[in-house]
Amino acid sequence: MKIAAIDIGSNSVRLMLWADGKTLYKKLKTTRLGEGLNFAPRLLPAACQRTAQAVAEFVAEAAEQGADKIYAFATAAVRSAENPQTFTDMVRKLCGIEVDVISGELEAQIGLCGALGNVDGGIIDVGGASTEVTVRSGGKVIYSHSANIGTVRILDAAGRNLDKIDKFIAAKVGEYGDNDFSAVAMYAVGGTASRLAAIKRGITEYDAAALNGTVLTVEEVRTFAKELTAMPVEQIAATTICKKSADVIGGGAALLSAVMAHFNVQKIAVSESDNLEGYILSKLN
Numbered sequence: 431m432k433i434a435a436i437d438i439g440s441n442s443v444r445l446m447l448w449a450d451g452k453t454l455y456k457k458l459k460t461t462r463l464g465e466g467l468n469f470a471p472r473l474l475p476a477a478c479q480r481t482a483q484a485v486a487e488f489v490a491e492a493a494e495q496g497a498d499k500i501y502a503f504a505t506a507a508v509r510s511a512e513n514p515q516t517f518t519d520m521v522r523k524l525c526g527i528e529v530d531v532i533s534g535e536l537e538a539q540i541g542l543c544g545a546l547g548n549v550d551g552g553i554i555d556v557g558g559a560s561t562e563v564t565v566r567s568g569g570k571v572i573y574s575h576s577a578n579i580g581t582v583r584i585l586d587a588a589g590r591n592l593d594k595i596d597k598f599i600a601a602k603v604g605e606y607g608d609n610d611f612s613a614v615a616m617y618a619v620g621g622t623a624s625r626l627a628a629i630k631r632g633i634t635e636y637d638a639a640a641l642n643g644t645v646l647t648v649e650e651v652r653t654f655a656k657e658l659t660a661m662p663v664e665q666i667a668a669t670t671i672c673k674k675s676a677d678v679i680g681g682g683a684a685l686l687s688a689v690m691a692h693f694n695v696q697k698i699a700v701s702e703s704d705n706l707e708g709y710i711l712s713k714l715n
Contacts, residue, residue, distance in 0.1 A: 433713075434492030434500045435706045436485055438529065440464030440507035440558025440582050441678065442621060443481060445488040446706040447495055453707060456638065457491075458621075459484040460674035463517070464507035464559040468586035471512045478517045486525040503530040503709055505537050506560035510578060534576025538562040540708030541619050542571070545701040551615040554698065555705070556622040556686050558582035558678075563606060563689065565614055577605055581622060584681035592659040595681050599688045612694040618646065619704035621675060622682030626654055627700040628671045636671055638702040647697045648690040655683035 432449040443461055447454040461481040466474050485502060492500045502521070508514045508531050518529045532540075541555045542564045552565035552573075559580040565573040579602040588594035627644035628634070658666060658680035666676035675682075690698060 431498050432496050433710055434488075434495070434497040435710050436488050436492075436500070436502040436527075437706050437709070438463065438481065438485060438502060438504040438508065439621075440467070440505065440560070440580055441675065442558070443484040443488065444706060445492065446710075447492065447497065448707070448710050453638075453703070456706065457488070458636075459487070462558075462582060464580070464582040466586060467507060467510065467559055468583040471510060473507065473511045473513055473517050475516075478520055482517065482520040482524050485521050485527065485529075489525040489527055499713075500527065501530065501709065501713060502527045503532050505532060506534070506557060506576075506578065506580065507582075509533065510559060534560060534562065535574060536712075537705060538564040538574045538576055539571070540712055541705040542566060542708070543711055544704045544706065544708030545617045545619050551617060552611055553617050553619055553701070554623075554686065554689050554695075555619045556580060556682055556689070557620055561685060561689060563693065565611060567614075573609060573611075575606055577602055579603075579685065581675075581678035581682040581685065584685060585678050588681070590659050590663075590677065590680055592656060592680070592684065595655075595659065595684045596688070599685055603688055603692045606689070606692055610694045612696065614695075616690075616693075616695045616698045617701040618686065618698045619701050622679065622686055623698075623700045624702065625670065625672050625675065625679050626651060626683055626686070629654065634669075634671055641700055642702040644700045645697055646700065648687055648695065651683050651687040651690065651698075655680055655687055658683055
């Protein structure tokens with residue numbers, strides 16, 4: 431059976447085609463559905479339109495590729511908005527797909543499942559409007575929290591000024607509580623982690639196999655935050671795979687490094703298996 435899953439995030443829409451327990455390929459369109467959410471909790475009409483169009487294009491592609499089932503799920507931008515139905519109705523009218531608006535708890539669970547399967551460990555998932563941290567030990571989830579902070583919210587609130595970014599992040603990370611995960615095998619999932627791994631490896635085109643397993647230290651991630659917030663957006667876009675996320679990658683690095691430091695995580699491995707795989711597995715179980 432061939433299955434397609436579409437992840438509707440706050441910064442981008444991703445398509446994954448999956449068959450026989452394996453990911454065939456992933457694609458991404460940057461649409462910024464979460465634009466402006468930090469100022470007012472409403473999805474903007476233009477953001478809804480361009481994101482719904484991207485979903486419809488991915489649905490058409492999945493059908494052309496012979497997908498037997500097509501799932502679409504939305505995360506923080508839609509679940510935290512006052513007008514989620516504006517977007518979900520638009521998608522339904524464009525392509526007939528019902529969007530599953532998932533909770534922060536489920537988002538964390540499927541991210542963990544996608545990255546780790548049944549193995550113990552933890553994940554940090556930096557998104558556009560939320561960031562999930564989840565840890566499993568002894569086969570049981572011992573910690574999970576989704577905070578309403580992400581790369582698009584950071585851009586809205588603080589631009590690319592690192593001092594302002596740090597202050598904005600510092601006001602949010604305290605809600606994760608007092609936990610030390612220094613002894614836990616931690617993994618990073620999501621676009622920020624993938625892009626930082628690509629920068630470290632000198633990779634300019636997305637290559638999941640090459641990026642998967644890349645280890646980033648907290649010092650490296652913090653250095654990326656300093657460099658990428660100081661570098662002109664045009665330069666970032668021209669030299670990395672961050673072409674459409676050049677303005678948010680610096681803030682994403684600052685956020686990832688801050689979350690790692692908060693939990694005393696000194697290094698983290700990038701996983702290219704994430705909530706897309708986890709969502710499909712949740713549907714099959």
